[in-house]
Amino acid sequence: MSEVIAIASQKGGVGKTTTAVNLGTSLAILGQRVLLVDLDPQGSIAANFHLEDINVEYGLFDVIVNKIPLALAICDIGLDNLEIVPTNIKNEEEEINYFTHALQVRLLKGILSKIRKEYDYIILDCPPSLGTVTINALTAADALLIPVQPEYFSLKALGKFLRSIKNIGKKHNPQLKLKGILITMFDRRLKRSKAIIGELQYSFKNIVFETIIPRNSKLAEAPAVGKPVALLDMSSPGAVAYFKLAEEIINSRNRR
């Protein structure tokens, strides 16, 4: 039986896509069958694997708006145990159309239910907003992972986001669990980062992942060569951290 994990945050640029790609790859390398679904109109998952518009025929947009079967939108990217569904939104008119269809909040849950048993993990990369698309993801998900940068705006946004998640959960998906808060882009040299991490671990004690993702150049360089970081440099601090996170997530599931 698969677990659907939504990676969401209203704050932009906190490492949602980087986490979706590298956590997904690490779980796949550890033998889990993984499907990465890109819900963000930016289409960063496709960009990460250099899937240009020419080789993408269908994406989540076509499944949601044009009722294409999900199976046709699943792309093989040549990695064992890892498949992706790109967004495939080409312009702003399609984007508005996509958000409007997503007003039916249980749409994605229904779409994913048909293929759930083929995967161990289905990971949803969300856009930086709390609109209809993210609510669709939270309704379809079993668990939620929230990346947080150790910066003021990101910390500030967290409290409000958690309150909203509680409301959305009560209304649309009472079983939704918080998998955890993941600290990303941690730079050990910055005093402010250590202070914010201290605050996070104090205020959100039991829900912050043990694994902290360091700021690491290899993580930002990997998408430029179309790879997850584990395939660029397996021993880099970024790759090691995402492996540890994958193990932490597999172990927490076994404990349940």
Add this chain to the structure above:
Amino acid sequence: MSEVIAIASQKGGVGKTTTAVNLGTSLAILGQRVLLVDLDPQGSIAANFHLEDINVEYGLFDVIVNKIPLALAICDIGLDNLEIVPTNIKNEEEEINYFTHALQVRLLKGILSKIRKEYDYIILDCPPSLGTVTINALTAADALLIPVQPEYFSLKALGKFLRSIKNIGKKHNPQLKLKGILITMFDRRLKRSKAIIGELQYSFKNIVFETIIPRNSKLAEAPAVGKPVALLDMSSPGAVAYFKLAEEIINSRNRR
């Protein structure tokens, strides 16, 4: 006569809010009368100035959804020549309501027309999306400033974003000009950043601002103490860069 500048990018975390606050403050210190309008449901502008929910009665949400006059939503934050309009969105239901009202794309243009002559610059901080709220901003604006981080995802998103802007301009606001592309968070030590900046300056020759904003701790620390960077440390590389940008913008206006 005032100039309305929208600060927009679909990519999250590229420095839209940091630019709105610090460019706005620099223009105000240089004697320009500035209004900062926060269109982003995250409400980062209010967070930047520590305007907690208790001291905000009305915001752009109330103007757009509840038809409150804009004048009631303008907050004085104790800085000469600088006033702000916070977003004031408290939960996800209000957020969906806000985005739905924004389907009328000329709404903001009408709202701002009543107060334009009281300011030299009106700066719009946009959410990280290309949805109805950003289209409202692009319809109301005279000019657009696009912050870009020297990173792969941000560079990749730029081409598509510029194409969409052209389409939106043709349809809703043919006079919309591109003020420029602003390179933000530049870390001189990173080889990949220099390469991306070279690519930006080559592909977008005449539209990249001369001023480049460096990655600078003071810029990230200032919001934590409720201030723009110029009031935390006027001589910091971050404050100096935003002053230069303000001068570049004032001069380009005079040249026109």
